[in-house]
Amino acid sequence: MLAIECISLMKKFGELTAVDYISFEVERGGVFGFLGPNGAGKTTTIRMLTTVIPPTEGEAKVLGFDIVKQPGRVRERIGVVLQKLALDWFSSVYDNLDTYGKVYGLSKRERKDRIDQLLGEFGLEDKRKEAIEHLSGGLQKRVQVVRAFMHHPEVLFLDEPTLGLDPQSRRKTWDFIQDSSGKGQTVILSTNYMDEAEYLCDRVAIIDQGRIVALDTVEVLKSGIGGGDIIEMDVEGDLSSLKPGISELSYVKGVSGDANLSIQVESADRSLIEISQYIIGKGGKIRTVSVRKPTLEDVFIKLTGRMIRE
Amino acid sequence: MMQGLSGMYYRELHITFKIWWVSLIPVITSLFYLFLFGLGMRGMIGEEICWGDASVDYVLFLAPGVIAMGTIYVAQSIDWTFRNERDWGMLEEILSWPVSRSVYILVKVLSTITLSLFQAFLVLVIGLPILEWEFFAANIPLILLSITLGSICFCFMFVPFMMMIKSSNLLIAITTVILLPLMLCSSAFYSLEAETIPAWFKTVAYLNPMTYTVDILRAGIIGQVAYQEIVWEILVLLAFTVVLFGISLVSLKRVRL
Numbered sequence A: 001m002l003a004i005e006c007i008s009l010m011k012k013f014g015e016l017t018a019v020d021y022i023s024f025e026v027e028r029g030g031v032f033g034f035l036g037p038n039g040a041g042k043t044t045t046i047r048m049l050t051t052v053i054p055p056t057e058g059e060a061k062v063l064g065f066d067i068v069k070q071p072g073r074v075r076e077r078i079g080v081v082l083q084k085l086a087l088d089w090f091s092s093v094y095d096n097l098d099t100y101g102k103v104y105g106l107s108k109r110e111r112k113d114r115i116d117q118l119l120g121e122f123g124l125e126d127k128r129k130e131a132i133e134h135l136s137g138g139l140q141k142r143v144q145v146v147r148a149f150m151h152h153p154e155v156l157f158l159d160e161p162t163l164g165l166d167p168q169s170r171r172k173t174w175d176f177i178q179d180s181s182g183k184g185q186t187v188i189l190s191t192n193y194m195d196e197a198e199y200l201c202d203r204v205a206i207i208d209q210g211r212i213v214a215l216d217t218v219e220v221l222k223s224g225i226g227g228g229d230i231i232e233m234d235v236e237g238d239l240s241s242l243k244p245g246i247s248e249l250s251y252v253k254g255v256s257g258d259a260n261l262s263i264q265v266e267s268a269d270r271s272l273i274e275i276s277q278y279i280i281g282k283g284g285k286i287r288t289v290s291v292r293k294p295t296l297e298d299v300f301i302k303l304t305g306r307m308i309r310e
Numbered sequence B: 001m002m003q004g005l006s007g008m009y010y011r012e013l014h015i016t017f018k019i020w021w022v023s024l025i026p027v028i029t030s031l032f033y034l035f036l037f038g039l040g041m042r043g044m045i046g047e048e049i050c051w052g053d054a055s056v057d058y059v060l061f062l063a064p065g066v067i068a069m070g071t072i073y074v075a076q077s078i079d080w081t082f083r084n085e086r087d088w089g090m091l092e093e094i095l096s097w098p099v100s101r102s103v104y105i106l107v108k109v110l111s112t113i114t115l116s117l118f119q120a121f122l123v124l125v126i127g128l129p130i131l132e133w134e135f136f137a138a139n140i141p142l143i144l145l146s147i148t149l150g151s152i153c154f155c156f157m158f159v160p161f162m163m164m165i166k167s168s169n170l171l172i173a174i175t176t177v178i179l180l181p182l183m184l185c186s187s188a189f190y191s192l193e194a195e196t197i198p199a200w201f202k203t204v205a206y207l208n209p210m211t212y213t214v215d216i217l218r219a220g221i222i223g224q225v226a227y228q229e230i231v232w233e234i235l236v237l238l239a240f241t242v243v244l245f246g247i248s249l250v251s252l253k254r255v256r257l
Helices: A042-049 A071-077 A093-103 A108-121 A137-149 A167-182 A194-200 A218-223 A239-247 A268-281 A296-304 B002-018 B025-045 B058-087 B090-094 B101-131 B139-164 B168-184 B199-206 B209-221 B227-254
Strands: A004-013 A016-026 A030-035 A057-062 A078-081 A155-159 A186-191 A203-208 A211-217 A229-236 A252-256 A261-265 A285-292 B048-051 B054-057
Touching: A004 A042, A016 A042, A016 A057, A016 A203, A016 A211, A030 A042, A030 A167, A030 A194, A042 A057, A042 A155, A042 A186, A071 A078, A078 A137, A093 A108, A093 A137, A093 B002, A108 A137, A137 A155, A137 A167, A155 A167, A167 A186, A167 A194, A186 A194, A194 A296, A203 A218, A203 A296, A211 A218, A211 A296, A218 A296, A229 A268, A239 A252, A239 A261, A239 A268, A261 A268, A261 A296, A268 A285, B002 B101, B025 B058, B025 B101, B048 B058, B054 B058, B058 B090, B058 B101, B058 B139, B058 B168, B058 B209, B101 B139, B101 B227, B139 B168, B139 B209, B139 B227, B209 B227
Parallel strands: A030 A186, A030 A203, A078 A155, A155 A186
Antiparallel strands: A004 A016, A004 A057, A203 A211, A229 A261, A229 A285, A252 A261, B048 B054
């Protein structure tokens, strides 16, 4: 059985089409990522799949249950961390987790054991009696993430779960996502952090302006832009006049960037000197040079012509 | 459904009694009304007031009015707890839990009944012994019925507003405007049997569910009312509740949360 099956799902808010007839499937187990800039439609898709809002058109099933006709069956089986920080502010960390567990039918013993386990794993033992309002923003977010794990959901929806988290909490969340996925849970993750998507996701849907522009494993997506290396150069000079010339040089597959040049080449070893000589020959002054492997950001730029965080 | 209902009820009470003294505010307000307003008015209008077949002490006559007033205050809090949950993102989170919209509203109503009974119990225990109120076990069913039915009725009166109005400030303004005539234009503070009460006032008061809540409660606390009369008042309050429940249900289905 599929974890998620989405057929021509569409959502309109007035005249604005937030999600534009997207279709995709997610197998059970593993981490599936939605990667895209703010306003791309990631959150709206997750809100529909978690039955918070109904779609305008199309259909979707979560674990075989229709999100419109069987929302209760869907909700029983999923865990959700929505983007907005939402907790009972005046209640303690323990009470927030306890009441949530009670809603999902966990017995008092199960709730206590699970809370003890999760607070330990997320380094929150000493905060169990603290009221949420007295915690830092990062710790509040951490509690929100912990809460979603309380009832061992079959599918876990995480809408930008590490937004605003400190590096330690971010790493712990990543570890827990990987651990959950390893135990057979399906994790649906929305993010606009490249490193997060690359590190965690087995498959990634790149989403832009409400549409899925690419969907595959991270490796296939990256190889789709030709592999090789990316040379990044901070150049003083008229970049717009330099770019056409650079793109005609041998080994060069593509040039992008407005403030800095991002040049995709077959091999940096063979092309770096040639590119540098060309720029210097045209009167440009190279301030810094770095070489890296292509990332999902490069895939996104290639597909949409824009950077994710523009 | 029962699992979500009991879990959400547990959560609601947990949040409410976490800041326990807030739950005492309707009790304190009711006692202030009973002994400050009540004693002041008694001095002005005389010791006794006509109720049913007898005359009763005005402060005792007022007691059911202030308890019902506490009930309506508690019911009104459904609006601001909803508003807080909506504005703080909790509502959206809850809607992804195994809890339907109907269960969400039902839990709000159940917690209103619980809090209303709690505040009524305290007012009766603290306030009425001072008035040498004679307690009979036979009073209990009518007292429980009036507060329960009144709580449900008032909750469903406020639900459509909380569903339809998006602006928090407007929601506060409207519920505040509604509260005052509901309390003043009823039998909470005056006997509608008095000849000096204008006819139009009586007409409006009998269109107000507060009047029936107070009358049933007064029959429970003081007695002195014919059986048929109280059955009639219960049926009218029940009818108000059913109509307001229907309106709430329509607003619940139509609104985009």
